[in-house]
Amino acid sequence: xQLDLPPSLPEPDAHSASHSERxxxxxxxxxxxxxxxxxxxxxxxxxxxAPGLGYYAAGATKFGEAGDFIxxxxxxxxxxxxxxxxxxxxxxxxxxxxILEYGAGSGKLAVDILGCLAELDAxxxxxxxxxxxxxxxxxxxxxxxxxxxxxxxxxTWLSAPPDSVQGVVIANEVLDALPxxxxxRRDEGVxxxxxxxxxxxxEFAELPAPERLGAAVETIERDIGERLPDGYxxxxxxxxxxxxxxxxxxxxxxxxxxxxxxxxxxxxYARERSDGWLRCHYRxxxxxxxxxxxxxxxxxxxxDFTGVxxxxxxxxxxxxxxxxxxxxxxxxxxxxxxxxxxxxxxEGQLELSRQIKTxxxxxxxxxxxxxxxxxxxSCATPSAFDLADRTHTx
Numbered sequence: 106x107q108l109d110l111p112p113s114l115p116e117p118d119a120h121s122a123s124h125s126e127r128x129x130x131x132x133x134x135x136x137x138x139x140x141x142x143x144x145x146x147x148x149x150x151x152x153x154x155a156p157g158l159g160y161y162a163a164g165a166t167k168f169g170e171a172g173d174f175i176x177x178x179x180x181x182x183x184x185x186x187x188x189x190x191x192x193x194x195x196x197x198x199x200x201x202x203x204i205l206e207y208g209a210g211s212g213k214l215a216v217d218i219l220g221c222l223a224e225l226d227a228x229x230x231x232x233x234x235x236x237x238x239x240x241x242x243x244x245x246x247x248x249x250x251x252x253x254x255x256x257x258x259x260x261t262w263l264s265a266p267p268d269s270v271q272g273v274v275i276a277n278e279v280l281d282a283l284p285x286x287x288x289x290r291r292d293e294g295v296x297x298x299x300x301x302x303x304x305x306x307x308e309f310a311e312l313p314a315p316e317r318l319g320a321a322v323e324t325i326e327r328d329i330g331e332r333l334p335d336g337y338x339x340x341x342x343x344x345x346x347x348x349x350x351x352x353x354x355x356x357x358x359x360x361x362x363x364x365x366x367x368x369x370x371x372x373x374y375a376r377e378r379s380d381g382w383l384r385c386h387y388r389x390x391x392x393x394x395x396x397x398x399x400x401x402x403x404x405x406x407x408x409d410f411t412g413v414x415x416x417x418x419x420x421x422x423x424x425x426x427x428x429x430x431x432x433x434x435x436x437x438x439x440x441x442x443x444x445x446x447x448x449x450x451x452e453g454q455l456e457l458s459r460q461i462k463t464x465x466x467x468x469x470x471x472x473x474x475x476x477x478x479x480x481x482x483s484c485a486t487p488s489a490f491d492l493a494d495r496t497h498t499x
Contacts, residue, residue, distance in 0.1 A: 114398075115388050121401045128158045128400030133302055142301040142310055145395075146343065149284040152399045154237065160400055161208075161238050161282070175389075176278055177364065177430070177470060178214035181460035185217025187437040188362065191487035192218060192273045193227035195360045198484050202272030202359060203231040205263075207279045210241065212248030214277055219249075219256045228259065229272060235263045267355050274352055274361040280413070281365050281405040283348060285340040286318050287381065290333040295319045298338070300396065307396040317343060328411070329371050339374060339381040340406045346416040349479075353420035358482030360425065366473045367408030369499050374409075382407035410475055411499045417479045425480040426490025427499060431471030434464060437489030 117125065132151050136143050153160045177184040196202040209215050215232060222228045236242045242262050249257040287298035287309075295314040300307050314322070321341045326332050333339075352361055367373075373382065385392050387402035395404050414424045428436075439461070446454060465471040478487055 114390050114392060117398065117401060124158075124163065125398055125401045128152065128155065129307075131155055131158055132300075132307070132399060136300065136302055142299040142312070145287040145298050145300055145309075146284040148300040148307070148399075149395070149404050152395075152404060153282060153284070155400070158400055160403055161241070163240065163400065176210060177464060177474065178217060178277065179211065180463050180470070181457070182213075182217045182220075183439065183442045183457075183460065184434070184464060185214045186221040186442055187434050187439065187489065188214070188275065189218040189221035189225070190438045190441075191360075191362065191489050192229075192275075193222060193225050194487050195273050195484050196227060196229055199271050199358055199482075201230060203229045203233065203270065204273045204275065205233045205235060205267065205270050207235050207274070207276040208241075208282075209234045209236060209245050210277070212245030214275070215245065215260065216248055216252045218275075219253050219259065223253075223256060228256070230259075232260045233263055233267065233270075234260060235266060237264060266351055269357055270355050270359070271357050272359045274356055274359065275364075276361070277364045278405075279365070280342075280345065280348070280363060280408045281367070282403075283342050283344045285342045285344075285383065285406045286321075287338065287340050287383065288314055288318060288322055290322065290335065290337040292335045295322045307399070309396070325370065325374055329374050333374065334376065334379070337376075337379050339378065340383055342406065342409070342412065345409075345412055346419065349413065349416040349422070350420045352479075353417075353422055353481070356481055358484065359480075360484055360487060361422070361479040362487075363413065363477040363479070364430070364474060365408045366470075367410045367413075367475050370409050370411030373407065373411075408475075410477060413477060414496070414499045422479040422481060424496055424499075425478040425486040426494050427475065427477045427496045428490055428493055429472050429495070430474035430476055431465040431467070432493045432495075433476040433489045436492030437487070439465075 132148060135151060151159060154162055156162055192204055206215060215234065219232060234245060236245065249260055289296040289298060289311055295318065296311040297314040297318055298309045299312055301310050321343060383395060383406045385395050385402050385404055387398055410427065417424055446457065449457065463469045478490055
């Protein structure tokens, strides 16, 4: 199959191209069933999660150097170890508290958290992973048995949210993968960007926004104090409040730790961001065309953390803290993790320095990625938010 790709993107191999065509055929069938077009949120849902086909449901390598992007746990074990220290603070306050991780990726974060908690003598009775992808679950099991074989028995997998949890819920780069609606603000009203089949592949079409999307955009405009200009394109995650409410429904007491790239609502819908925050990742190349390479590229949208905070408050959470990733790591125990630096070989020192720079520098992950703590019950705010809480900026 010949693909019309931007020159900056590498051509997929024959197997990947064939898989993408199967995903495209699946989506074309859904578009036909719907009468000729579907919402972008539906397109994103199918491209990422269609059973056995979508990006997160099929078997392609996604994380690390061989995949399409690198997450903080893949950069350095320091990230997971500092998260573990925050988990330990919460778990000591809750008798029988456990950890639930949403979408555990390669399993690296679970490995680092469990390893550090074992060193701290703070292991929970259970570490549960909510994972919808059978392929990723298999990879996670392999990773755990390879790196922490004595602790792997603590881990169980869920395919649906549990009825009840007390302890810590972790979601690392989960919110950015929730399907978003794309819209265009026109002088005559809010338009929904829908996806249809064109002569050369999938293409966007503008139609009047359904009531829920139109109301969401009007709420945004009230919050930022101005109407968005004509032609302004952006996204809104209609699914976010439902996701937050779901977590609140099963978390009886404890803390939710959210990690993702995102900004406040005023930054998200600033006038200069007139093309939105949707990004695509393919073989470590970032680009802005979500309608190509379905099923073999990641689709993400930066997170409106003001929207997260509003949804959390409505769902019964306290927003306990909000900071950049750099601030979270520095306040959460980076100095402790660096104590053995002088004992490393020169090569080890250089590598660890590179990892820490990637995690903390403003031009890398340090400022773009944010951390938010949502709390239920009487647990104290984790100490990683002591350095510079930015909740007031939301």
